[in-house]
Amino acid sequence: TDKxxxxxxxxxxxxxxxRTYFKADxxxxxxxYIIPAEQLDFKISSEDFSFAENQQEAIAKYIEERNHEAFDLEKAPLIRASLLKVKEQEYVFxxxxxxxxxxxxxxxLLVSEAVEAYNRLIQGKKVDFPELGIQYKDYAVWLN
Structure with missing residues (x-):
């Protein structure tokens, strides 16, 4: 889970x-506004459903509740993640x-990149994605 x-x-x-948030100037x-990566407080929460009686229902309820939590647009990140333990060595992301x-x-794209980075980390390999030529804000400016 650490990797x-x-x-x-x-x-x-x-x-x-x-790392973006939005607020009125x-x-x-x-x-x-974009927070520098080193200042961002992001954690993947962990929940253990391995002993739940109705495991699928409990997981579905958890996901539904988390999906109904409002994001505060003035606080980054506007993303949340959880690892839900189903059984030993098996998780739902x-x-x-x-x-x-x-x-x-x-x-x-994010899930694909996360899996690629994770696989490299558990194999002891360096994760060296190429630097992005443009960020999403650049694309948005171009669209306008």
Missing amino acids: FEESFKLLLQRHEIL NQGDIRQ FLSMHHIIGDGWSME
Whole structure:
């Protein structure tokens, strides 16, 4: 679980949008702000469902409750994650992010990169993703 959390922290360093929050500036305009990676407080929560009687129902209820928790747009990260223990060495990964910072395609990319980083870490290999040429904010500016 430590390696999995480490892999996700590498993604938070790589993708500015995962360290983003939004608030009004002095003129009342909503602006995007990015927290430096070293200042971000991100943890993957852990829950043990290995002894739950109705395990699938308990996990579904947990996910539903977490999905209904509102994000505070003025506090980064606008993403939350949990590792749900099903049995020894078997987990369900729950990832939720506010739609303002990503969509289904983004989620697929993040999970893919997290798995790649995790596999490298558990094999004792260096995780060396190439630096991104553009960040999401650059893409948004281009769209406008």
